[in-house]
Amino acid sequence: MDASKQLIGKIESRKARIGVIGLGYVGLPLAVEFARQGFRVVGIDVDSRKVSGVNAGRSHVEDVPTRELRPLVKDGLIKAQDHYRGTGKMDAIFICVPTPLRKTRDPDISYIVSSVEQIAKEVRAGQLIVLESTTYPGTTEEIIRPRLEAKGLRAGKDFFLAFSPERVDPGNKTYGTHNTPKVVGGTTTDCTEIAAALYRTAIETVHPVTSTQAAEMIKLLENTFRAVNIGLVNEVALMCEKLNLDVWEVIDGAATKPFGFMRFYPGPGIGGHCIPLDPHYLSWKLKTLNYSARFIELASEINGGMPEVVVRRASRLLNERRKSIKGSKILVLGVAYKRDTGDVRESPALDVMNLLQRRGARIQFHDPFNAQVKLEEGVCRRTALTEANLKKADLVIIVTDHSDYDFNWVVRHSPLVLDTRNATGKVKAGRRKIHKL
Numbered sequence: 001m002d003a004s005k006q007l008i009g010k011i012e013s014r015k016a017r018i019g020v021i022g023l024g025y026v027g028l029p030l031a032v033e034f035a036r037q038g039f040r041v042v043g044i045d046v047d048s049r050k051v052s053g054v055n056a057g058r059s060h061v062e063d064v065p066t067r068e069l070r071p072l073v074k075d076g077l078i079k080a081q082d083h084y085r086g087t088g089k090m091d092a093i094f095i096c097v098p099t100p101l102r103k104t105r106d107p108d109i110s111y112i113v114s115s116v117e118q119i120a121k122e123v124r125a126g127q128l129i130v131l132e133s134t135t136y137p138g139t140t141e142e143i144i145r146p147r148l149e150a151k152g153l154r155a156g157k158d159f160f161l162a163f164s165p166e167r168v169d170p171g172n173k174t175y176g177t178h179n180t181p182k183v184v185g186g187t188t189t190d191c192t193e194i195a196a197a198l199y200r201t202a203i204e205t206v207h208p209v210t211s212t213q214a215a216e217m218i219k220l221l222e223n224t225f226r227a228v229n230i231g232l233v234n235e236v237a238l239m240c241e242k243l244n245l246d247v248w249e250v251i252d253g254a255a256t257k258p259f260g261f262m263r264f265y266p267g268p269g270i271g272g273h274c275i276p277l278d279p280h281y282l283s284w285k286l287k288t289l290n291y292s293a294r295f296i297e298l299a300s301e302i303n304g305g306m307p308e309v310v311v312r313r314a315s316r317l318l319n320e321r322r323k324s325i326k327g328s329k330i331l332v333l334g335v336a337y338k339r340d341t342g343d344v345r346e347s348p349a350l351d352v353m354n355l356l357q358r359r360g361a362r363i364q365f366h367d368p369f370n371a372q373v374k375l376e377e378g379v380c381r382r383t384a385l386t387e388a389n390l391k392k393a394d395l396v397i398i399v400t401d402h403s404d405y406d407f408n409w410v411v412r413h414s415p416l417v418l419d420t421r422n423a424t425g426k427v428k429a430g431r432r433k434i435h436k437l
């Protein structure tokens with residue numbers, strides 16, 4: 001029997017042994033989905049705290065409840081380790097390691113490279129290797145394939161190679177790993193088919209495409225689409241300010257059109273480790289082909305400038321009350337990059353706070369999920385959200401609209417509010433104190 005038929009047989013009988021490299025927001029939910037289908041999954045992570053947590057049945061990922069992980073670990077379906085020994089015994093390996101940017105905003109694919117170099121030591125005929133980390137078109141063929149083929153095995157013939165982008169949206173209650181359609185593209189048709197067959201055991205809808213490059217590009221189109229549209233709506237917010245219009249009213253009005261319009265919201269900037277970063281992977285790749293990704297660069301400039309817009313607005317509001325930023329007490333509500341998560345990676349709140357501190361403001365913050373944040377001037381500890389603290393502030397800036405907050409109450413006790421998220425849209429009393437982005 002040829003290698004592909006053998007592997008398909010192991011997938012159908014759930015005898016295929018699965019490895020997931022990187023047990024973060026992407027890897028751990030994937031490991032859980034496969035284990036739920038009865039596969040034995042070994043998770044590999046260089047962070048030994050995560051490894052021992054998983055082996056004790058404890059989840060470190062908000063979207064994977066401990067009560068779901070624990071029985072899978074107890075039944076021996078999920079095991080974690082902090083080394084790569086034994087990857088040669090696995091039938092399918094999913095790589096879910098980070099893909100950050102360097103300080104120069106160039107892709108940092110060193111995590112992928114180091115992971116593949118480890119896998120290559122034990123790669124054998126009949127294995128399926130799938131990259132899930134977001135990256136530029138060409139990574140699977142140019143970076144991964146040669147390293148796996150170094151000992152003479154051939155992708156598509158001896159072993160199988162594919163790229164399948166991860167689309168998980170942390171905190172999304174409707175769409176998780178199981179019901180978010182999965183795009184998959186392999187080095188050859190066999191590679192695509194085998195990877196698709198494995199995903200179909202755990203994921204409702206699988207969408208095969210003709211190459212790894214197409215699959216890589218699909219992910220970057222999705223996130224560039226978001227970054228560019230957020231950039232557009234942020235610019236519309238700036239235009240509305242000049243025209244003395246309420247951008248939120250304008251968006252609500254446009255959204256009554258049942259076709260051809262999709263809502264995006266302006267705000268203090270973009271955060272998280274996908275939307276601000278991923279488009280730069282594409283832009284970098286195009287630079288190597290002597291092409292400038294203009295929409296990406298423009299959106300990045302507009303979105304990256306929004307914290308400065310917030311600070312300018314804060315300065316004007318204080319100025320109108322004969323106050324300066326220097327010496328004013330400014331209370332920032334919410335530091336996470338989006339509502340109801342604690343994630344502060346790339347959060348625009350940190351930029352807003354740093355900019356205000358540089359101008360001499362006395363900064364305080366509150367966030368239900370973060371007791372402290374690291375700013376340029378050092379660690380800043382959370383202030384209690386009390387009537388007295390709201391009253392004492394010269395200005396309260398709503399940066400993240402966590403649903404825990406009672407904005408009626410916030411407005412009632414604050415002297416002056418700058419709302420960057422339209423969180424106070426429904427607040428009735430005290431509207432004169434509220435100023436929106």
Ligand SMILES: NC(=O)c1ccc[n+]([C@@H]2O[C@H](COP(=O)([O-])OP(=O)(O)OC[C@H]3O[C@@H](n4cnc5c(N)ncnc54)[C@H](O)[C@@H]3O)[C@@H](O)[C@H]2O)c1
Pocket residue numbers: 021022023024025026027044045046047050096097098099111114115132133134135166167168169170273274
């Ligand atoms: N988090 C999301 O919402 C999301 C969504 C879609 C795609 N992605 C992409 O998925 C990839 C992973 O993202 P994430 O959010 O899961 O990251 P993460 O930081 O939560 O997890 C990555 C894990 O990989 C581990 N790791 C690092 N180097 C390793 C190595 N050499 N070997 C083994 N483990 C290693 C880290 O310790 C960490 O636990 C990235 O490319 C990201 O862009 C993330």
